[in-house]
Amino acid sequence: MGHSPGAGSEERCQTMRDARDDGERCGTAVRYDVRIRGIVQGVGFRPFVHRLAEHHAVAGWVRNFPGGVRLQVEGEADRVEGFIEDIRRHAPLSATIDSMEVVTLEPAGMRGFVIEPSELVAHGAIQVPPDVALCSECESEVLDPHNRRFQHPFANCTYCGPRFTILRSVPYDRPNTSMSAFRMCRECEAEYGDIVDRRYHAQPNSCPRCGPRLWFEGRTTRDEAGQALRAASQVIRDGGIVAIRGLGGFHLACDASDDGAVERLRRRKAREAKPMAVMVRDLVVARTLCDIPPEAEVLLTGAERPIVLLPRRPGAPISHQLAPDTDLVGVMLPYTPVHMLLLRECGLGALVMTSGNLSDEPLATRNEEARARLGGIADAFLLHDRDIVVPCDDSVVRWTRLGALMVRRARGYVPRPIRLAEPVRPCLGTGGHLKSTFCLACDDQAFLSQHLGDLEDPRSLEHYEWALRHLREILRIDPQVIACDMHPGYAATAMARRMAESQGVRLVEVQHHHAHVASCMAEHGIECPVIGLACDGSGWGTDGTVWGLEALVVGPDGFERVGHLAPVPLPGGEAAVREPWRMALTYLWLASEEGMPWPEGLPVVVRHQDEWPVLLQMVRGGLNSPMASSAGRLFDAVSALLDLGDVNAYEGQGAMKLEAAASPQWTGYPWALRASSPLIVDPLPMIGRIADDVTSGVARDVIAGRFHNTVADMLGALAKGVSSERGIEWVALSGGSFQNALLLEAVVARLRADGLRPLVHRQVPCNDGGLSLGQAVVAGMG
Numbered sequence: 001m002g003h004s005p006g007a008g009s010e011e012r013c014q015t016m017r018d019a020r021d022d023g024e025r026c027g028t029a030v031r032y033d034v035r036i037r038g039i040v041q042g043v044g045f046r047p048f049v050h051r052l053a054e055h056h057a058v059a060g061w062v063r064n065f066p067g068g069v070r071l072q073v074e075g076e077a078d079r080v081e082g083f084i085e086d087i088r089r090h091a092p093l094s095a096t097i098d099s100m101e102v103v104t105l106e107p108a109g110m111r112g113f114v115i116e117p118s119e120l121v122a123h124g125a126i127q128v129p130p131d132v133a134l135c136s137e138c139e140s141e142v143l144d145p146h147n148r149r150f151q152h153p154f155a156n157c158t159y160c161g162p163r164f165t166i167l168r169s170v171p172y173d174r175p176n177t178s179m180s181a182f183r184m185c186r187e188c189e190a191e192y193g194d195i196v197d198r199r200y201h202a203q204p205n206s207c208p209r210c211g212p213r214l215w216f217e218g219r220t221t222r223d224e225a226g227q228a229l230r231a232a233s234q235v236i237r238d239g240g241i242v243a244i245r246g247l248g249g250f251h252l253a254c255d256a257s258d259d260g261a262v263e264r265l266r267r268r269k270a271r272e273a274k275p276m277a278v279m280v281r282d283l284v285v286a287r288t289l290c291d292i293p294p295e296a297e298v299l300l301t302g303a304e305r306p307i308v309l310l311p312r313r314p315g316a317p318i319s320h321q322l323a324p325d326t327d328l329v330g331v332m333l334p335y336t337p338v339h340m341l342l343l344r345e346c347g348l349g350a351l352v353m354t355s356g357n358l359s360d361e362p363l364a365t366r367n368e369e370a371r372a373r374l375g376g377i378a379d380a381f382l383l384h385d386r387d388i389v390v391p392c393d394d395s396v397v398r399w400t401r402l403g404a405l406m407v408r409r410a411r412g413y414v415p416r417p418i419r420l421a422e423p424v425r426p427c428l429g430t431g432g433h434l435k436s437t438f439c440l441a442c443d444d445q446a447f448l449s450q451h452l453g454d455l456e457d458p459r460s461l462e463h464y465e466w467a468l469r470h471l472r473e474i475l476r477i478d479p480q481v482i483a484c485d486m487h488p489g490y491a492a493t494a495m496a497r498r499m500a501e502s503q504g505v506r507l508v509e510v511q512h513h514h515a516h517v518a519s520c521m522a523e524h525g526i527e528c529p530v531i532g533l534a535c536d537g538s539g540w541g542t543d544g545t546v547w548g549l550e551a552l553v554v555g556p557d558g559f560e561r562v563g564h565l566a567p568v569p570l571p572g573g574e575a576a577v578r579e580p581w582r583m584a585l586t587y588l589w590l591a592s593e594e595g596m597p598w599p600e601g602l603p604v605v606v607r608h609q610d611e612w613p614v615l616l617q618m619v620r621g622g623l624n625s626p627m628a629s630s631a632g633r634l635f636d637a638v639s640a641l642l643d644l645g646d647v648n649a650y651e652g653q654g655a656m657k658l659e660a661a662a663s664p665q666w667t668g669y670p671w672a673l674r675a676s677s678p679l680i681v682d683p684l685p686m687i688g689r690i691a692d693d694v695t696s697g698v699a700r701d702v703i704a705g706r707f708h709n710t711v712a713d714m715l716g717a718l719a720k721g722v723s724s725e726r727g728i729e730w731v732a733l734s735g736g737s738f739q740n741a742l743l744l745e746a747v748v749a750r751l752r753a754d755g756l757r758p759l760v761h762r763q764v765p766c767n768d769g770g771l772s773l774g775q776a777v778v779a780g781m782g
Helices: 010-019 046-056 079-088 136-142 184-194 225-237 259-269 285-288 294-301 337-346 365-376 459-476 491-503 512-524 575-576 579-594 601-608 612-621 633-640 653-660 684-695 700-726 741-753 768-780
Strands: 027-037 061-064 069-076 096-105 112-116 216-217 222-224 242-245 251-257 278-279 308-309 328-332 350-355 380-384 396-400 403-408 417-431 438-450 482-484 506-510 530-540 546-555 558-565 627-630 672-674 678-684 730-734 757-760
Touching: 027 079, 027 601, 046 061, 046 069, 046 079, 046 112, 046 396, 079 096, 216 225, 222 225, 225 242, 225 251, 225 337, 225 380, 225 575, 242 337, 242 365, 251 259, 251 365, 259 350, 278 285, 278 337, 285 294, 285 328, 294 308, 294 396, 294 403, 308 365, 308 403, 337 380, 365 380, 365 633, 396 579, 396 741, 417 512, 417 768, 438 459, 438 768, 459 491, 482 491, 482 768, 491 506, 506 512, 506 768, 512 530, 512 546, 512 558, 512 730, 512 757, 530 633, 530 700, 546 633, 546 700, 558 627, 558 700, 575 579, 575 633, 579 601, 579 612, 579 633, 579 684, 627 633, 633 653, 633 684, 633 700, 653 741, 672 700, 678 700, 684 700, 700 741, 730 741, 741 757
Parallel strands: 061 112, 242 380, 278 328, 308 396, 417 482, 482 506, 530 730, 546 627, 558 678, 730 757
Antiparallel strands: 027 069, 027 096, 061 069, 216 222, 216 380, 242 251, 251 350, 278 350, 308 328, 396 403, 417 438, 530 546, 546 558, 672 678
């Protein structure tokens, strides 16, 4: 199902063609210079303004300028006022008007209305449109046997199609995109130049005669055009895996209902258990897989078309192997003609549609690269010859009772800016090590990059550095200050230091959890001091220890640590992150030191009784056992205590299993609050009770539910205590642990019950994908 192009629809074009007012109106001639800022380039805004000018019988011109669209308009006062009001009221669906500045000029006797060439400048932030999902009108044309774009895999118009991912340089005009390789045929050129056509000035405009080609490559065969889709569909129906070159990279696709195909894909991709998304034919199919509130349906069918995480319906006709650790399913609808046609040709309701790479590698984007890197995974390839300039993964949003929460910000959202409450100097935030992004900010706008993955692989760092150079050139932002995380081992931190030194600009190190909270404040436009509750796996603290469940007071002048989880050793350092049993035994030992009997019969203790003496020696002697106040490691410990797994195959696996295992409960476990400065919450009384419950046979879902309540109680108590002392009512919730909807909803309920005002991430991820925004704001205002 395509989204409607709204104000740019064919109906509106026809109305503006036929309904011009030829009558004369009385009034005084006026002339205005209008500058419109926002997402107004690459979304059909200039053609929309041109048609509107024709409709209102006003004269002037419109053109792109850095930061938006500029126009001059002259005519009778009431006509001009109506024209400007209609710009505000009827802007294209994909456009976002942030501001409209109108300056009065002397009338100059202007005649006619034209679209002028774009303005070019050497500096200043330029807004670039994100990619836009296939609209309903283009979809209808592609499915119409009598339309010249029937089954055209690259159909688009002024209101939909590729934007950011094909852009080499600005302004957003065809010669500056990868569509420059394809010369429009006579019919497409006529559409491009016709003011009443939906493809008027549509930069990627094409048809089967002049546009990109689609073809299929099997082990021994090659098919073109319509046969390519049939051949790829047959491979999928036969249980095979097809690598599909899409909008921002390759997907790997197979039948989502075929356990064998999904297992083969996992094995070949080296993705043991991490959830994989599905693409469904339409909303009807989506409703058979998931429980979808009406608001989430709007999200699924919108112009951004993200993957939406939704509760799986019992008996949903898809493989359990898609997401074995959670009761959520990542669902998206087709957003390009290629995806839409493939799903229809397959005759299947849902296809696995996961990123085209080996685990932890960057996305494959080029055909020759995909053949080399994905040849051991895919049985066949569905390829095209339009270059992907900017690799861009699918965005991910989780739907909760609190609304939509951004998990991964990429296609459809990037490079749309975050509007800041106060201007900042030109700056760069380099982000973290996992779920990396960077952020370029200038004046009152902050531009986050697309999700760039984890920087463990050198190729990922190369991709990061290329993406940074590209976006700097596109946005024309030259940072005067560079911000990075305090962790000395982060690749992004090392890169930031090299850049600052080579460019002679100031480097600012921003504490990890300070950046998390500042990111949440920035997207909400909050500048007054807030209480920040930051919960995640780890972040380098100012005292040299690992932080991870923190209460901070954050304001324009910095932050103060006012509360945290009681720190515990991490035996083996990073090994404790990969192997949650280490944290379970460490917490059990610490609880036994407080008087709890050692639980000899606990399954995790029995399984690791041979390793425990060495582990105990490490913990007691402080050997490779850094101290940490980490929410993530507490979740890991309880996950292992509940026998949900001793090893994390991917980041956050233990916490994800723990959330999925939990059922709603009214009570929690005991815990302790140390009235010190800073405040310290101690979970050891809870650990002892959980061990008792496990050995007593209390149901796992009950224990998991009570654990979540207890963590929410601890966080609520920290916020309430700080609020009572400091008189602060705003509480910003950030950090990857708040991707857990059960925890987030429980904490928000407690804060509201105490009369506090919680702030929850909406536009950027609460995980490390949002760090760069917080870093940029802290450094840019400092």
